[in-house]
Amino acid sequence: MPVERLENGSWLHAGRLPLGGGWSGLCTAPGHQGESPSHEELREFCNLGYAEGCGRLPRERVWDSVRFAARVVGSDGNGAGGRIQVRYVCERGHRPVEHGMLEFDAADARWEQRHRDSRVQRMAECFLESYVAKGKRQEVTPAAG
Numbered sequence: 001m002p003v004e005r006l007e008n009g010s011w012l013h014a015g016r017l018p019l020g021g022g023w024s025g026l027c028t029a030p031g032h033q034g035e036s037p038s039h040e041e042l043r044e045f046c047n048l049g050y051a052e053g054c055g056r057l058p059r060e061r062v063w064d065s066v067r068f069a070a071r072v073v074g075s076d077g078n079g080a081g082g083r084i085q086v087r088y089v090c091e092r093g094h095r096p097v098e099h100g101m102l103e104f105d106a107a108d109a110r111w112e113q114r115h116r117d118s119r120v121q122r123m124a125e126c127f128l129e130s131y132v133a134k135g136k137r138q139e140v141t142p143a144a145g
Contacts, residue, residue, distance in 0.1 A: 001025045001119055002126045010043055018067055019123060020130025022047050028119055029056040049091070063090040063097055066120055068127040072106075082106055084131070086124050088115070104128055 002023035009022030024042055027035040035056070037046050045051035049065025067089045074082040083105055090098040102124050103113040115121040 001028050001122055005126075005129070006042065006047075009047070011047070015130075015134065017047050018049055018065065019047070019126045020068075020134065023126055027056055029058055032056045050094075061092075063092045064094075065091045066123055067091065068124060070128065070131045083112065084128065086128055086131075088120065088124060090120070 002019060003025040004023065006022035006024050011017060011022055014021050022042065023046075025037070025046065027033065027037055027046075037056075041054065045054040045057075049067075051057050051064075069087045071085050071087075072082055073085055083103055086102040086104065088100060088102065089096050100115070101113065102111065102115055102121075104110070105112050111121075115124060
């Protein structure tokens with residue numbers, strides 16, 4: 001369960017990670033709830049999905065990884081005053097087993113559509129935070145050039 005953004009991760013392209021960056025957090029695997037993964041476990045397993053080498057990974061699980069994508073609907077292009085649709089795909093064995101769309105109202109700063117699983121919802125929140133921060137960085141970069 002992601003808790004805090006990792007600014008000092010050692011990924012070559014952290015922006016390409018499933019949540020748009022690295023995160024520290026707590027394990028939610030049965031029998032390991034609340035344990036803090038090591039920095040190496042965060043780097044090699046937790047932030048990538050498909051954590052086959054992780055000793056905490058349960059054999060029976062619904063999915064291996066969750067992927068996200070977002071788009072702004074009805075705003076000035078950066079989410080201000082509009083809605084952000086967050087699409088998700090839960091994968092098992094590199095195949096989709098569930099997919100759907102969540103929606104965030106940027107004007108009211110609240111989720112219009114949430115995921116029923118609190119873990120997926122929290123990952124969506126982290127992804128959205130990364131998505132919005134990336135948009136703000138891209139606004140500043142052209143202005144600086």
